[in-house]
Amino acid sequence: MAGAPFTMEVELGKIREFARATKSSNPGYLTADVPVSPATFLATAAFWTGPENAPPMEEIGDPARILHGEQEFVFHGEPPRAGTRLVGQTRIANSYDKRGKRGGSMRLVELVTEFRTPEGRLVAESKTTVIVTSQAPAEGPTAS
Amino acid sequence: MTNATTIRTNPTTWDELQLGVTAAPFTDAPLTRTDFVRYQGASGDMNPIHHDEQFARAAGFPTVFAVGMLPAGILATYATDWLGAANIRRFQVRFGEQAWPDDVLTYTGRVAGRREENGRRLVDVELTATRQTGGVHLRGSATFIVT
Numbered sequence: 001m002a003g004a005p006f007t008m009e010v011e012l013g014k015i016r017e018f019a020r021a022t023k024s025s026n027p028g029y030l031t032a033d034v035p036v037s038p039a040t041f042l043a044t045a046a047f048w049t050g051p052e053n054a055p056p057m058e059e060i061g062d063p064a065r066i067l068h069g070e071q072e073f074v075f076h077g078e079p080p081r082a083g084t085r086l087v088g089q090t091r092i093a094n095s096y097d098k099r100g101k102r103g104g105s106m107r108l109v110e111l112v113t114e115f116r117t118p119e120g121r122l123v124a125e126s127k128t129t130v131i132v133t134s135q136a137p138a139e140g141p142t143a144s
Numbered sequence: 145m146t147n148a149t150t151i152r153t154n155p156t157t158w159d160e161l162q163l164g165v166t167a168a169p170f171t172d173a174p175l176t177r178t179d180f181v182r183y184q185g186a187s188g189d190m191n192p193i194h195h196d197e198q199f200a201r202a203a204g205f206p207t208v209f210a211v212g213m214l215p216a217g218i219l220a221t222y223a224t225d226w227l228g229a230a231n232i233r234r235f236q237v238r239f240g241e242q243a244w245p246d247d248v249l250t251y252t253g254r255v256a257g258r259r260e261e262n263g264r265r266l267v268d269v270e271l272t273a274t275r276q277t278g279g280v281h282l283r284g285s286a287t288f289i290v291t
Contacts (some may be wrong), residue, residue, distance in 0.1 A: 012184070013227030021186035022217030023172065023179075039220035039235040039286070043213055047188030068212055072236035079232060 002091035003053040005068065006081070008036050012082040013059060015075070036079040042115060042126045043071065045088055055092045062110050064110050069108065070129035082089050086115040093127070107117030108133040158290050161267045167253040171217065174246045175210055183214040185186045187263075209244040215273045215282055222251040223271055224250050227288040233266070237284035241275060248276040256285070263291045 015037050019029035022038060029035045046054075057063060080086060093112040100106045113126040154167045166188070166215035180194045192199040194211040216237045224232055243249060250273070257268030267290045 012261045018186045018217070019221070021183045021213070022221045024221040024225070026225055026229055028219070028224070038217065038218045039224060041211060044187045044189075047190070068239060070238045071213070071216060072237070073234065075233045078230045078231075123209050125264070 001055045002089055003055055003085050005089040006045070008055045008086045009089055010041075010082055010084040010086065014044070015041065015082055024092075026093045029036050034083060036083050038055055039073055039075075039079060039080070040071070042073060042088075042113070042124055043128075045126075046111065046128075047141060049088075053088075055111065060111070060130065062109060065129040065133045067133060068128065069131040070127075074125045075125070076124065078094075080115070080123050084123070085118055086091045086111050087118055088115045095096055098128040104134040106134060147256045155255075155286055156290070157226060158229045158265045158267075161255050161258065163258065167222075167269075168220050169250050169252045171248060171250045174185075174248050175215075175243060177208060177245055178210065180214060180245075183217065187213060189212075190191055191214070207245060209245075210247070212239045212243075212282075213236075215243055215249055216284070218249070219251055219271050219282055219284055220272050220286075223240065223253055223265060223286045223288075226253060227267070227269070227290065230289060231288045231290065232286060233289060234287040235284070236286070237271075237282045239281075241281055241284060243273075243275060243280040247281075249273045249281060250276075 015035050018041050019038050029038055088126055090111055090113040092109060094110040097105055097107050109130050111128045114122060115124040116122050153159050155165050177178055184190060184194060189211055193203060194208050197208060222236050253269045253271050256270040259266050266287055268285060269289050271284040271286060272280060275281055
């Protein structure tokens with residue numbers, strides 16, 4: 001089940017701000033006229049898109065029991081440069097159960113966001129693996 | 145982040161990037177709450193567990209802890225300073241132990257694979273972010289196009 005598509009403008013000022021926040025002094029981000037975006041920059045889309053852009057929470061799990069387990073970005077060419085307009089869409093790509101280290105079960109859910117040009121060319125994919133624990137993370141944190 | 149001398153001494157060409165070759169490790173300044181807030185502002189992730197002391201304690205933590213995507217982003221900074229911002233084609237991290245204010249993280253990279261695909265040379269690197277305790281905060285990998 002996929003969320004509704006959203007439009008993301010890859011903005012110059014946000015690239016520079018993000019690069020500084022991740023302790024970069026790389027001119028490829030900070031002074032280039034048309035910089036590429038930092039490798040983890042596309043993760044920011046999740047914080048301003050709406051619930052309609054995410055797959056339904058009931059298909060993912062209780063938000064209080066979700067940990068961010070793993071994150072991956074794949075670029076089909078250079079990372080998108082400032083000024084690029086992207087259309088993103090997030091879907092549940094996979095979900096499976098796994099036995100936890102402390103006993104008990106946990107569910108792993110892989111969410112994939114595809115970022116395409118308005119013409120439909122695939123530019124990048126962001127894959128988030130969340131761990132849905134059988135108890136609240138505060139009782140046994142292993143990840144952030 | 146790295147100075148010009150470090151960039152020059154790190155291996156960056158196809159011939160230099162043999163299996164097992166490493167980049168100079170980068171040991172960051174101690175993590176601060178300001179680092180967390182600055183990253184949260186830049187990314188839009190306003191989860192209070194990373195900046196609100198009372199909220200973090202009420203949730204059972206001794207204090208606030210790093211938003212995992214901050215060291216993940218610094219690890220990407222380390223990797224792209226080494227092999228080029230425009231050359232990266234894949235970046236992946238798995239989150240391990242949490243990182244806390246005043247933690248000193250050391251970032252390392254090592255060549256783990258080399259291949260040619262469609263006439264392009266690709267190098268896979270293994271990446272880590274390790275706490276001053278020796279505990280692993282992040283284990284990651286990345287792929288770069290190399291000339």
